Amino acid sequence: MSNVSNSHRVLQELVSLEAWHKPLEPNTDSPFRVALSFRDARYSGDAETPIEFQVELKRATLVVVCDSNLRVPKGTKVRVYPPWEKSYRRIQGDTRDQSASSSDRLSTSVTADSIKGPAGSVSTEHGRSGSESHERRTETEYTQVIRQHIQMQYRQSGDEHHWDCDPINAETLRGSAHTGDDPVMELRPTIDRRLEDLGVRVFLKCKAEDFDIKDIRMKKTVMEQLAGEDMERRKRLAKEVIKYKLAEVDLEVVDLESSFGEVVIADIVAIPEK
Structure with missing residues (x-):
């Protein structure tokens, strides 16, 4: 297992995610910003799994979880980004x-x-x-x-803030979802001491079925050449490689054969600006 920082775990070939905010001050709103982008990744297996393939995401959800002593004023949440x-x-x-x-x-x-x-x-x-x-x-x-190819729409789930990311006029997510130039919401401390201990965790998750695996290439044995293509087997091997990539960055490895299983592909802690 790699020595990836527990505060920044991202499947980087597939997604880029950063989050930050101004230093927290009592009775003051601090802008909270997220920079999120997607791309197509090219993964390959090892000697025991001689396969390489391309993978993109069909959709994903950005999740922001704030410390219980941080309040988010309702009017500061970005409901749709970018606006039409x-x-x-x-x-x-x-x-x-x-x-x-x-x-x-x-x-x-x-x-x-x-x-x-x-x-x-x-x-x-x-x-x-x-x-x-x-x-x-x-x-x-x-x-x-609309000026870009990804739409983010807000919804609240309990104490969590969710933005569902969907492609526009495309089958998969590719390019910038949010640049971070503008805040997605504001943070307001409800206490006036030890503000440096208040944290914000940011996740990016998707369903197992949202991995769009294609352009699969692998070395075939003689028996496989005689039997012909077995696309289901190829996709199973590709999913094993994705699970290995998740483990490499210390993200939870889940069963990718279960279509509705949730997969966390990024887990970071927002940092205060210096």
Whole structure:
């Protein structure tokens, strides 16, 4: 077993995770920041497991656990990151309707919350007079734009703060989930002494089924060459290598054959900024 620090255990080929905050002060909010990114890892076995493969994550959850003497003001928690950006386009046009009689006016307004699709707000007005009608229509369309490929959404589970990380327009997590440039929440001590003893633990976890194993290559025996491909066996061997990688950095080794088993792939302690 390696001599990895108990305060910083990360499956680094697959994920990068850092967490820090300003030194804690009584009755003062300290910004808490996380830098999290994902990438595809290339693992290989040993002489007894002659296999190499690529692995990525389909989804993951960031978990922050604070000391009981630290309070997180509700309004400081980042609920969605990054926020959706909206771009708007307005369309105006006139139409004529010769079949209308009598004078009347109809006004319709639909809000963005009640529309499913690219149109955000639609406002239509009809003005009719005598036998000829002039209809003026104004439409506002919007598209939602996101600047990265991973979305983080907040939820609370007991005393834990969770951010579920899901890919956007992709099958797996790749790239930055959060840069750490902005805080994800604030920390406020509820005591005024021994503040240096108050800690924050940060985990990254996933389900066993969230490991996306592909591009598996291995040396075949003569019998295996005759029998043909056995993809299930290859994936079992790949999972054994992942378990070995977890053990190398002193992370808990769990049964990866159980689809819903939880796997911790990073476990760190947030550090105060100097």
